[in-house]
Amino acid sequence: MRTIKFIIEKEFKQIFRNKMMLPIIFVMPIIQLLILSYAATFEIKNVSLGVIDMDQSNSSRELVHKFSASPFFNIEAQDFDMKKLELQMKRGDLEQIIYINTGFEEQLRAGEGPQLQIITDAINGSAANLMSYYASAIIMDFNKNILLQTQPMLATGLGISTPYQFWYNAELDYKKYMVPGILVLLVTMIGAFLSGMNIVREKELGTIEQLNVTPIKKHQFIIGKLMPFWIIAMFDLVLGMLLAYFVFDIQIVGSVGLVFAVASIYLLAVLGLGLFISTITNTQQQAMFIAWFFMVIFIMLSGLFTPIESMPDWAQLINVFNPITYFIGFMRQLMLKGSGLMDVWRDVLGIGIYAVSILLLATTRYRKTS
């Protein structure tokens, strides 16, 4: 026990001695959480719209007015020259162009179903899809109004009405969804990078030899190396949760005890991963690149930014070995929906198995003799 205490003391001294590291460990995650949570939004509003109204009739003006009144659209340009607007779209100033051809009103009166061209910049495919839906919805609404005026008999029945409800996050507030995820990422990166570069640094500077000739046992060494980072990461996590509560007004709907119990196991898994990388590499540069490689893959596949269901099967298979996926899933379920242990036992089990196996692996890989 005393031996472990000394190693922990040494590690803490080493960490806190480096004046550059303190702000990186404690201030940067907080700033990132505060700023980046506002950045992560898919919300589509203020679509920059270009309008070409060749008809210049009452009906076409009414339709254009409907677009300008919608909160989703901002009419940025109105012209008769398609080429000019297309050029603006190419430059990225316009996202959508509506083209109303001559004879729109006449065809509408005659019931010939006039075509309205909606051109959308589709480089971001899913956003383009939604923008196109929104534009269609406005045109449908416009149609309904006309029907009500001209053929009130036909329009009385509404057909199938589809009211909808958004549960757990009625205002569709992205921050509620992103804050738990970004917090997990920040804590994970701190834990994995710090621990990943730790042992290999002693190797590179040669100080590991000094530790190896002492009577420290393997497990004491590993525990002594893990504890300081565990405490730091846990501290950051608590800090982040407080911010989530006070700044973003995110209350943990589920059991707070369960959140911290699982978080403490998860941190062991993350730190174990870092230590494991540390034991299989020789220089900090190597350790860093390997840690970076896994971290970027784990982050991008974790479901933080893109839905996991849409990934191909092999990517979902990789996710079986991705601790971040389990923990982000767990945190979101618990913090937003108040799921219980019975709902998330798969994630908890995954984290548990991960922690045990990676720590065993790291301990066996670390040899006192080279």
Add this chain to the structure above:
Amino acid sequence: MKEFIIKEFKQIFRDYRTMTILFGIPIAQVLLFGFALTLDLKNVHFAVLDKAKDEHSRKIIDKIDASDYFILDRYLSSSDEIEAVFKEGIVKEVIVFEPDFSQKLTKENNAQLQIIADASDPNVANMLVNYSQAIITNYQQNLFADNPMAQMAAPEPMFKYNPALKSVYMFVPGIITVILLLVSTMMTSISIAREKELGTMEILLVSPIKPIQIIVGKVIPYMLLSFINFIIILILSFLVFDMPSSGNMPLLLAETFLYIFMSLALGIFISTVSSSQQTAMMLSMFALLLPTILLSGFIFPIKNMPDILMWISHIMPSKWFIIIIKSIMLKGAGLMDVWFETLIILAQTLFFIGLSIKKFKIRLT
């Protein structure tokens, strides 16, 4: 000077592991993300609470289930089960049919179908509701042959630059931007910090080589490596992901060269302010990774962010480079279309170089 560059090359290429990582990682990542990342929805599980169990409710359920977006997970027997099924986390949408759905639809032309979405993921929830409504509207229109809507204005959507709405068109330029920036910045900052930490920097400084020569010597090998990396990724994106290759290639290569140069300058700047490899790494990775991904327009559109964040995003070089690369590759833009973005990256490069030279000199005194 020449000897010094040769020394740097030898030092990099001697370490086979690092070499494998340097080339293997970007390629693996581009392939992985190009195939795995998509913002569109596929195979989302939904549940049904069918209080009607009649002809139209069954047909609508079949129609939703048959679409690529949805998979029918299970039938619920009471509204109490909705909460439980959401908490498990697999089912993302529940559709509720009112009793006598078919009868109300055919007799009164007024039937109700409620859509309840798990909005803990707001983006998915929003898309789900939109997609479901579109499927139901479509069902309804096919139902009545003499649908009055058929005589009304009909939207005719056209998707420009990406007619098939492929996600790779958005993700590949983003991945290229992020990987080039991070790899270049990390490599230079760490390699210079390493010389400091191991004490070999002192030896270089007392030698007759000028500080500027040390920096140039450090940068040239990495510049070459990054450029080769970019060429490989570019070929991959043409061959594997079918990205259009109609754009102005010399311009694209020149812009990339500038961007890599900017990243290396940033790396040098980071190394001048950090005393150990660990600090250099934490700065170039931890401080850059998430902001680069989130504030560059890679995944999240910048124009919807709060004003302050839009201002911050202006200082992210990655934001400008993503615009450039998308414009050239996907929209066939020329220098006249992207001169402004190019100018900004150029200014940032000069800024970092200037700052580094200043810092480097201070260290010597």
